[in-house]
Amino acid sequence: MKYYSGIDLGGTKIYSIVINENGEILSRNKQKVGDNKDVNKILEIINDSYKLSIENAGLKENDIFAIGMAVPSAVNIEKGLLLNAPNLGWKNIEMAELLSKMTHKKVFIDNDVNLGTYGEYCNGIEKKFNHLYGIFAGTGIGGGYIQNGEIIRGAGSTAGEIGHIIVKYKGPKCNCGNRGCLEAIAGKVGIMKYIQKKVDKEGKTTTLEIISPNWRNSIGSSALRKAIEANDTLVKKAIKRSAQFIGIAIANIINSIGVEAIILGGGLIEELGDIYMPIIESNMKKYSIAGGALPVKLIQSTLGDDAVAFGAAMIVTKKETEKYLIISKEALE
Numbered sequence: 001m002k003y004y005s006g007i008d009l010g011g012t013k014i015y016s017i018v019i020n021e022n023g024e025i026l027s028r029n030k031q032k033v034g035d036n037k038d039v040n041k042i043l044e045i046i047n048d049s050y051k052l053s054i055e056n057a058g059l060k061e062n063d064i065f066a067i068g069m070a071v072p073s074a075v076n077i078e079k080g081l082l083l084n085a086p087n088l089g090w091k092n093i094e095m096a097e098l099l100s101k102m103t104h105k106k107v108f109i110d111n112d113v114n115l116g117t118y119g120e121y122c123n124g125i126e127k128k129f130n131h132l133y134g135i136f137a138g139t140g141i142g143g144g145y146i147q148n149g150e151i152i153r154g155a156g157s158t159a160g161e162i163g164h165i166i167v168k169y170k171g172p173k174c175n176c177g178n179r180g181c182l183e184a185i186a187g188k189v190g191i192m193k194y195i196q197k198k199v200d201k202e203g204k205t206t207t208l209e210i211i212s213p214n215w216r217n218s219i220g221s222s223a224l225r226k227a228i229e230a231n232d233t234l235v236k237k238a239i240k241r242s243a244q245f246i247g248i249a250i251a252n253i254i255n256s257i258g259v260e261a262i263i264l265g266g267g268l269i270e271e272l273g274d275i276y277m278p279i280i281e282s283n284m285k286k287y288s289i290a291g292g293a294l295p296v297k298l299i300q301s302t303l304g305d306d307a308v309a310f311g312a313a314m315i316v317t318k319k320e321t322e323k324y325l326i327i328s329k330e331a332l333e
């Protein structure tokens with residue numbers, strides 16, 4: 001039996017799993033990332049999480065065939081190069097080589113939402129759909145595009161950056177530097193900016209002042225759920241707006257590339273899926289041309305926290321990925 005490690009490097013946590021060659025998850029480990037965003041410091045935490053997940057699975061490091069790692073960045077997969085992770089402040093880092101050096105394993109790295117979509121695809125959907133798009137909405141919004149089992153990355157490795165398609169000309173400023181990106185409106189950061197603007201400039205009130213007093217700096221999706229349950233009209237309006245824009249973005253995807261299914265995940269969808277999904281669906285249908293959305297299945301993610309790490313581990317089980325495995329000098333010894 002062969003075993004594989006999947007690692008999800010997020011902005012706030014590192015999540016590692018171990019799977020066997022049948023795609024069964026044997027163990028999980030979660031480690032928090034502190035405020036220190038130094039590459040070597042974070043690599044150490046990754047290494048700890050990786051080792052603990054192997055231990056939890058009752059295995060030895062020697063049992064692991066290869067590591068797949070997901071990073072919040074566009075990635076040059078041939079070179080194992082992390083191109084630009086704005087949330088970590090990292091650019092052009094040879095992440096696969098560094099991790100291979102540390103673990104003495106073969107390493108493959110890719111964008112986190114590409115791998116999250118791939119994880120969902122490998123979790124039963126692959127039997128039903130050949131052509132699907134994944135959208136993960138949390139603090140930001142990311143996308144992944146899969147055709148016949150292959151992740152489509154585009155010539156510049158940026159395909160699937162759905163969070164940065166512009167849905168409102170001269171709209172709110174985005175972390176990427178542009179204005180009116182989907183993420184800047186419909187991601188959690190965009191939602192909170194909208195609520196803040198309504199409170200500060202139009203004198204609107206929100207129950208978030210009580211539910212989550214620090215809401216202006218940071219907020220969990222569960223606090224938004226509580227506000228909606230408390231009948232907070234401002235939060236309700238902000239979530240509706242977010243869902244409408246995601247629906248419009250999906251109509252744009254359908255109008256341009258015509259997928260068979262859209263899979264939605266991420267913190268906002270996990271927590272508020274019952275509110276998001278119907279609004280997304282009606283807008284996706286309204287704005288796609290000539291009934292193009294009618295045969296498109298809209299699916300909510302079922303893997304939750306596992307999706308990205310599972311996709312990272314699954315992709316290194318595939319023969320097609322072998323040519324992209326980065327092997328450091330240390331790993332060959």
Ligand SMILES: [Zn+2]
Pocket residue numbers: 163164174175176177178181183184
């Ligand atoms: Zn942007």
